[in-house]
Amino acid sequence: MIRSTRIWLPRTSSRGSRKIESVSQRRTYIKKSSAQPATTRASTEAALRKYYKERFGSFRDQDPLVISLYKKVLEQIENRVSSRAKISVRAQIVSPKLCDDVLAYIGPSLEKHKGCDILDLNPGVGLWSSKLHDFLQPRSHILLESxxxxxxxxxxxxVEQPNSTYKLVPGDITEFAxxxxxxxxxxxxxxxxxxxxQARDPGLNDSxxxxxxxxxxxxxxxxxxxxxxKQLLASFAKMAGNYDLFHALGQARMLFWTPTEDMRYLLPKSQITVGKGSFWHQISVDMAEIVAGGQEARAGGRGTSGREPRYMIESTYRAMQRAKANGIELPAHRREYLHDFADDIGKMSGGTGMMSSEDVxxxxxxxxxxxxPTTGLIADQTIESWHLDHSMGIQPKIVRDGGRTRIRGEPKTSKKYNKPCVSVDVPDEEATSLTSVSQKRASALQSEMNRIRADKLVDVGEDIYHLECDILALEDGAEKNDKVKKVEEMQKEFDRRLNSDVQSHLRPTLIxxxxxxxxxRSPVRRLSWDSRPFEPLIMQPHEVWPPxxxxxxxxxxxxxLRxxxxxxxxxxxxxxxxxFEKPGRPLPQALENMHHGASEIMENVPVLRDPKRGGRLIMDNxxxxxxxxxxxxxxxxxxxEWPFRDPDATHSNYFRMKGGSRPLGDFDL
Incomplete structure (x- = not known):
């Protein structure tokens, strides 16, 4: 039997002015067969060895700690059972300055834990462990190392230093036993x-x-x-409510270093990325991001899942204002340009942080x-288009709304003529160009026009929301009836424009x-991210090894929940x-999809129509x-309490079984 193995070779990825390599990002897979000639297998092994040296030896000449870690990895490579086997390296915090900045930033919230017991999972090289230990002076510090x-x-x-309260305990943290x-x-x-x-409400165990x-x-x-x-973060949060694992000693605060990309699963920064996992996580724990990586390059069109720039800036400005009110200031060397932009727009907007898409x-x-750099705020293709125009002496254009032109996808390219298939508002001399420059410019302009026109329709949607809230606060009478008629007319016009002016594949994005x-701008908390008490400190990739x-x-x-x-x-x-099978569905449709007639239960949930608690008049909204x-x-x-539910729906696992969810025990939702 011929077996195949897979070698992971990452492509170089760039973000703004910083270039990093990350195995967790785009990878090129080179498949080799064990039945190939020895010379081919040897070249495969050489490629793997070269990759490890380039990947894990990136900063080996700069820091003694990194040099020693690199040597450890070389030992792992040499001692592999198979010469082509892949190894996973435990990433380590190697920057003392990063640790110091964290403790200075959140130090006041840690004061209540001084003299406590610390359970330290996979401490590794122990840099973060020792910094936290020196700050808290714990009575015991268990180093649980896999x-x-x-x-x-x-x-x-x-462990061996005089009067040490450290204790090294072997144990696999991925095994809950x-x-x-x-x-x-x-x-x-x-x-x-x-x-x-005690289990009714013992409170947090600050010790x-x-x-x-x-x-x-x-x-x-x-x-x-x-x-x-992701699995461990989700499980540790879930187990807090069950007083299981280390929470058996009382619900404990948790500080975990994790990949930035994994945080996006549990701490969504846009409504479009909300799912059942992140929603349950929000029920289980109050989560804050103390440190984060900087802005990542933003894809265009359907390739992006991030917020519009104006809302990213508005949310950032609000967080910075909350921090300022509480005496928390983001250190200058832990800021990024987004924070400068938020400061500027806060001043330009009169302290609201709100501006139109066109002005932003x-x-x-x-x-x-x-x-x-506007990396992460503006799509890469638009940034490239701006710089291409600027380098050619052409003033880059910001499209102004010139009517109710249909919102459409980005221009497709004709294979025969290698030019955009749809026309956009560009100068004649550029429109006739068959080069990639004109294609990128056309795509960027179309994307910008879509954003500005979508903004106009979103304005109508927000007006409908506010009118619904006004209606729900009124007593029955003529005034309420008049406003109900008005909101119904506005909703019809919104739906008509959505269906006629927006291409079908772009409608979910607009919503x-x-x-x-x-x-x-909600009166209630919907995303934990929008309620954050401060902005996270921005770290640099070289402060972790591998970067x-x-x-x-x-x-x-x-x-x-009780x-x-x-x-x-x-x-x-x-x-x-x-x-949450499809989080973008309207509530009535989702309930009907769960069980025929289940939308009836909305009438028995008053909070759904309470504007002060996030309710709406029109449930489809x-x-x-x-x-x-x-x-x-x-x-x-x-x-x-609904009397018409399926007779089999009398247990607490009905929808998971009905949906064919494979039981995952502790790892299930």
């Missing part, structure tokens, strides 16, 4: 398990702090997750050409833009699974991703 032999040279000096074992072995003599009598580094390069797959880091685009064009605007974009997640467990019986939380979880925790709990209660 590879003690590999890291003992770094950790033993901590490990946590039960270390508690049973008495490693936390000052702690007590939460008793059944226990859990930290660690959940970071593998290349990405280590999990069970039911594409990343072990004009401002960002000026900044880009002035040498301040998500509307949801983002409402979400940012990576890293985040520090701060997770504080929330009180467990209902009329012990199954309440599981019923809520099941309802979330059913509702309330999409699943816009639901609040309170709304989902109300829907769960109404579902359980």
């Amino acid at each position: 590879a003690p032999d590999h890291f003992e040279d770094y950790l033993n000096p901590l 490990t946590f039960e074992r270390i508690i049973d072995e008495g490693h936390f003599p000052h702690q007590k398990r939460v008793s059944q009598g 226990l702090l859990v930290t660690g580094t959940l970071f593998w390069d290349p990405k280590l797959p999990g069970k039911g997750f594409d990343s072990m880091s 685009s004009k401002y960002l064009l000026e900044q880009e050409l002035a040498g301040k 998500s833009i509307l949801d983002d605007r409402i979400s940012i 990576n974009e890293a985040s520090l997640a701060d997770m504080t467990p929330l009180p467990p 209902g009329d019986d012990h199954d309440h939380a599981e019923y809520v979880r099941d309802i979330i699974y059913g509702l 309330l999409r699943i991703r816009m639901l609040t925790v309170e709304m989902v709990e109300g829907l769960t209660k109404a579902w359980r």
Whole structure:
């Protein structure tokens, strides 16, 4: 039997002015067969060896710590069972300055943990561990290390120092039995398990702090997750409500280093990326991002899942204002240009941070050409188009809305003539050009026109939302009836324009833009990201080894969901699974998809029509991703009391079984 193996060779990826290589980003797969001649196998092994040296030896001449880590990796390569086997390296925090900046930034919130017990998962080289230890002076510090032999040279000096409160304990953190074992072995003599009598509401256990580094390069797959880091973060949050794992000693605050890309799964920064996993995570923990990688390059058209620039800037400005009110200032060396843009637009907007797409685009064009990168805010193709025009002595154009032209996809290219198939507003001499320059310019202009025209329609959608809120606050009478007629007419016009002026594949994007605007300005919390108390510190890839974009997640467990019986939380979880099959669906449609006639239960959930709590008058305008925790709990209660549900729907796993969800135990939603 011929077996094939796969070698992972990453392409170089660039973001703004910084160039990094990340195995977790785009990869080129080179497949080789074990049945190939020895010479071919030898060249394959040489390619793998060269890759490891280039990837993991990037900064080996600059830092003794990195040099020693690089040598460790070389030993792993030499000691592999198979010469072509892939290895996953545990990424390490190697920047003392980054650790110091973190402790200075969140130090006040850590004061209550001084003298506590620390459970440190996969401490690795122990740099972050020692910095946190020196700040908190814990009475005990358990170093739970999955590879003690590999890291003992770094950790033993901590354990062996005079009067040390460190203790090195071997244990695989991906095996949950490990946590039960270390508690049973008495490693936390000052702690007590939460008793059944306490479990109603024992509160947070500030005498226990859990930290660690959940970071593998290349990405280590999990069970039911594409990343072990995601799996562990989700599981640790879920177990807080069950008082399981280390939370058996009481719900504990958690500080975990993790890949920045994995944070986006659990902490969405746009309504379009909200899913059942992130929604449940929001129910389980209050999550903040203390450290983050910088802005990533933004794709154009359907390739982007980020917010519109104006909403990214508005949300950033609001977070900076909250931080300022609480005496928190982002250090100058931990800022990026986005923060400068937010400051400027805050002043230009009179302190609101709100500007039209047209004005924001004009401002960002000026900044880009002035040498301040707009990476992550503006699509790469648009940035490239601006610079191409500028280099040719042509003033880059910001499109002004000139009517109700149909919002369409980006120009496709004719294979025969190699030119855009649709016309756009460009000068004649450029439109006749058959070069790639004109294609990029046309695509960028079309994208910009789409954004500005979409903004006009989103304005109407926001007006409808505010009018709905006004109506819901009125008593029955003539004034209310008149406004109901008005909002019905506005809704018809909105639907007509959406269907006639916007191409079908772009309609979901426009609706998500509307949801983002409402979400940012909502009276209730919808996205945790929009309620963040401060902006994260921006790290540089070389502060982690191998070089990576890293985040520090701060997770504080929330009180467990409590209902009329012990199954309440599981019923809520099941309802979330059913509702969030397609988060962009309107609530009535989602309920009908779950069970015929189930939209009836909306009448028994008053919060759905309470404007002060995020409710709407027109239920078709309330999409699943816009639901609040309170709304989902109300829907769960109404579902359980609905007399017409399927006779088989009397248990808390109905929708997961109906949807064919493979049971994943602790890793299930």
